[in-house]
Amino acid sequence: MTTESFAAILRHRRRHPERPAWMEQPGLPAQAIKTVVIIGMVVAVAYPFLLCLGTSLASKDELAANGGYVLFPSDPTFEAYRVVLDGGVVTRAATVSVGVTLVGTLLSLLCTISLAYGLSRPGTTAGKPLLLLVLGTFLFTPGIIPNYLVIQELGLLDSYGALIAPTLLNAFNIVVMRAFFQGIPDELHEAAKLDGAGEFRILRTIVLPLSKAVIAVVGLFYAVTYWNSFFNAMLYINDGEKLPLQMVLRSYVLQGDTFNAKALGVAVLPSSTAMSMAVLILAIVPIVAVYPFLQKYFVKGVLTGAIKG
Amino acid sequence: MSAAASTSPSSVLPHPPPDDEGPAGPGTPRRQKGRATAKTVKRPLRERLRRDRTLLLLCVPGILYFVVFFYVPLAGNVIAFQDYQPYLGFKESPMVGWANFQALLQEPEFWTATWNTLEISAVQLLLYFPAPIALALFLNSLLSSRTRRFMQTVAYLPHFLSWVVVVGMFQQAFGGAGTVTSYLNDHGIDVGNLMNNPDSFIFLITSQAIWKDAGWGAIIFLAAMASIDNSLYESAAIDGANWWRRIWHVTLPGIRPVIIMLLILRLGDILSVGFEQILLQRDNVGQEASEVLDTYVYFHGVVDGDWGMSTAAGLMKGVIGFVLIYLANKAAHRLGEQGVYRR
């Protein structure tokens, strides 16, 4: 093909419906680069994930024949998943994790929003020392033993509270939320004040509706933290029925493969590698699925529209 | 939204609003010139408390939380100055002054580890830090919202793999027995074992970090970009700015406060680099190339149950981080940025 015919194609390409009127059609090189980057990214991410998935579905013999990993199992088996899911332990733990993640994220967001907003207005009395107090938590770490003693003193040992309290607030998230709040123009505050609105009402009626994107982001950060955390369970939870999913799944793959499979009541054992991969898939699918639902808050121009409307 | 309806700000988030000079057009980098409301005339404390009571009340739960769950247990860091014995407790354990710090500082290996840490941090600041921004710009440039959402999800997936898996995957591809390595070898290209080369280790772990976390890091920038007013792009385009100039003059200034804030926070964390990631690859490249501060403390304090020494290391890191954040914030103010906190 010649350059001319490329150009012809370019000219006749259909204009993308989402392209605003003022935006020029991109040149062919730009298009090509974008396509290459997209394909590159998909391959770089999809390949390992397919390898995990394939391995989780492969039989013990096939994995041995291939030395550990299989991309496309010739005879897929769900044995590894069955082993992990049978017996109700995992379903129970999944319920715990979903509950902790939902309640925890909600509480975290409430506290984060209120603290971030409280610290976001300029000139507030004691604002700076309070902010430094928050930042300090970003830099230093209390030891495990003192943490344990606090949880114990508050009577939170072996309770769901011990799965939420230690990660309830995070300085980074507060600082991020605060920065976004500060980006909201002062004019809005002033106007609302003239209308006689108090700070609480401004937060509710102006700041929050304008901050959907950052709330989605910070909410996601918290949710992922709750979902992925197992260290607190390791320290504070003794009742097997209160253990979160990550803890249970990890205990299946980390130690004594035979033991675990047997404890789950399976006679024929899948390969430990297949089980690790099955566990990996089970552990990340639910939380990964959340993100696409949050993305609608990232759409360009939504906020501006809200203000203008 | 009645209160908001009367105004039409040129841009909403997350940079500070323009001052009296009117909306800054594209091409004029925004500078903060102090906010009118910040110039509070000193009023009596009681009156100020009264005025701010709602705001302060909003702070109460969070601050209380940090006091109970952070600052109370933080007092336990006193063991950095103790020969801590759990059976004696924090009160009875003998004080040893700076001995735990001295034990750290006098070891040459500690300084090697510190130097390695700084080197890795520097490379990562240079290469890893901008990666999520670049990725966010790219994702933001995708027009079709379906493609964009799909790509966002693809990019953020690897964040959920543990380091054990990520390192395993890299080895599966680039290790001495890896698929890519074998393929290249079969075609007469000898790349050696990329995973076992101490000289390129720093770039290896940086690329792993980018692969794993660039998509995750991009989220926050995407949120910031979502808050930029579309009309800014429109007027820029009408003024003849091409896509590159629009990124340079609209998008980047729009997310600049967030970039600078994250940069400052990262500086505070400069002495921590991927502990688990590096520990996992220690056998590949040996201790000299891979010893960082955290692994040093792990191998010389934690495995021996030396609580005092590991706490001392944590405290030092905190203090240095604090100083760096303070200085970086000062510098940001000099440059007219708002930084993490205000003057």
Next chain:
Amino acid sequence: MAVQGFNRRTFLGAASATGLTLAAGGTLTACGSGAKANAGAEASAKLKLPAYVAANVPQPDLPGNAQGLDAGYLRYPKNLVQRSGAKPGDGEPITALTETFTTMPPAMRRNAYWQELNRRVGSEFRMTIVNGLGEESVYRSKFNALIAGGELPDLMWFPPNQGLKNIPQLLDAKFHDLTEYLSGDAVKEYPNLANIPSYAWQTAVVNGRIAGYAVPYGRMGQVYVANEDFWKPVGGLEFDSAQDFFEKAKDLLDTKRKKWVLEPAYVNHMMQFATWYGLQNKWQEKDGKLTYMYETDEYLAGLEFAIKCQKAELFYPDPNLRTTLEKMGGGFLGLHVQSFPGFLNDSAMYDWPEKVVVPFAAEKGMQPSWHYGYGSVGFTAINNKVPKKRVKTLLKVLDFLSAPMGTETRRFLDNGIEGKHWDLSKDGDVILNDKGNAEVLTTRQAINFFGNAPQSLYLPGKPDVTRGIHETEVELIKIAQADASTGFFSDTYAGKGQSSKTELEESVKDIIAGREPLSSFKSDILPKWRRTAGDAMRREYETAMAKGKK
């Protein structure tokens, strides 16, 4: 993954799965049971260990012995000894801190096995079970947190690894001295405790006192496991010398087909090589002088041989191998180092022919060696807030938990209730059913950390495997050597033993990988080890042992 430090993953959980519990090698056994001020060394030496009286149980099919050879059972023993007399418990709840490496057991209210255990003991067992997911520091943290918080359970398990400091002082402050209850003939009041071998009790002696109940465990250390099929082309696993081994291994190497010979755990392999030259087990005494294995020519010889193997590319090229067993089974690897229980577990689980390579003479005239493990999994101490008169009750409960193979109690402890948790096969094997697997295995593992019987070999339905393993044990024990410092204590070991060992081994890895020259071992690495810990440990052990001789 059998790289050092990860061997623990299979050490208990895996072993219990096959119906037996044996000694782990490697990292676990490399650790002492804790610190002991040398002031107490003299007292330790003079202490009378609990008398050994073998339990009166049916003759096993394969005999055990006092050196650590495990008794073996081809089928589950018949004519079990029935327990007589009162229940050991006093009706009051018993609290305990213990660990598990696997799945948490079902809660007591839904766990028929646990409930039956409470009924038989006559007290409710309230266990706090720590699951550190393989990270050792978690148990240590919880242990220390409980101590700092001041609310200790009745029974507290002391793991045999480092990181618990000043154990003598801690024991003085918070736990009962069990010497008067257990020393010498006193132990005979508890027949199952008298059945625990002396090498295990040695590990429970701290500062001249019996600090706790020694949790018995097999004495088998690390073994060199091969896939027999892999070695067939060169005539199997018989080697005349190290050179013979090297040449055969080189013949088998086929990197084009992704076949390597050695799993990439340098230090583990190096230690096996060194035993072909006769490497001593840790500390050994000669004319009142102690030397450590690092300081011997044999260690250096093993190191040199490992370098030779590395240069010949016999090691798998990527150290981070997580699929060792798949590669072993698929014939992509020929040899790996495994803890003994890990080996047992693998042979029960996989079909490929696993065989232990018993150390052979590296050169003609050399005497190969093999290293015993530790012989216990630490000890269980009794909180001194427990009234004195209740100590005997708790010891009786521990005696109950130590009921040996051949008793009805052991059959219950290992397998639960007949018909509910297990059934007898027509061959006479005890086979756990699903409920047994779910309740007994998980609960039992937590219990076995603080109370267990001396080890025995029994693999349900695999009499041939059991026999083969027993034969291997016999061969290994012929050349086995124990660490001379067992039963003696050193402060330096408690404080710096683990980190100095790790540091040296990291450097050894660098040497084998070719990142550092061999000469650096003698010029830098060994002197550094001596400076940071070695010489002080030597001094402390020598003093302790000299006093012991008087």
